[in-house]
Amino acid sequence: MNHLKFGCIVLLAIFLSGCAAQRMYNWGDYSNTLYQSKKHPSDKSDLSHLQELEKIIEESMKDNLRIPPGVYAELGYIYFRQNKRDLAINNFKMEKELYPESTLLMDRLEKAAKLDDKPKPSEGNAQDASPDKPDKQEK
Template structure:
């Protein structure tokens, strides 16, 4: 009887632990704020998404989790649009360090930042990435 009970409990524990597998990444509010920034594009919704990205990095650090793929890169890209070039490059480098698979793209982006003139925020929805004029 007791054996059976124990057996059942063990089986249940194994079954449940399968469901509650250790969390791999913390994505916070990412897909929600991204959706909002598409549904209601505005400075406010863009800022909301930026904060979600910054929050992922902060919370992942606290919980000893790997930053999810693409988060550093996307945040770097946000900084790039705001013409915060150093921050942009710093984030692209972090992405590359964490995920070597991103090396080619991150190097391209870093070059684009170095070559870019001030991206105009007013045009930021259409033509940013590489306004590839050399620096003055």
């Protein structure tokens, strides 16, 4: 019985150290604050997710880690929905700079943020890019 327990602890230690060694990004509490904002949608849970994104950027910079993919973009998108255009565009640009793979999408979002005067991004996006979107009606 005791042997089994000891074995488990040793295995757990190996397992955990494996995780620690390959730390590429600091995602903070991202998955959890996002989950909370889905499970209990409120201004409060949205705000804590926004703050978590800001914290991830801040701490990653401090620790000299690459900001995880999508974090700048998601933050920019939240600002966009809050109609904070300049902040939104700034973050889209940061994402693009860090991850050139995101260029196409970030350019679209940036364009939408510049064009659309309405507070909701949805209209801007839809007008801006409907012809070449993946469209279920097309096929």
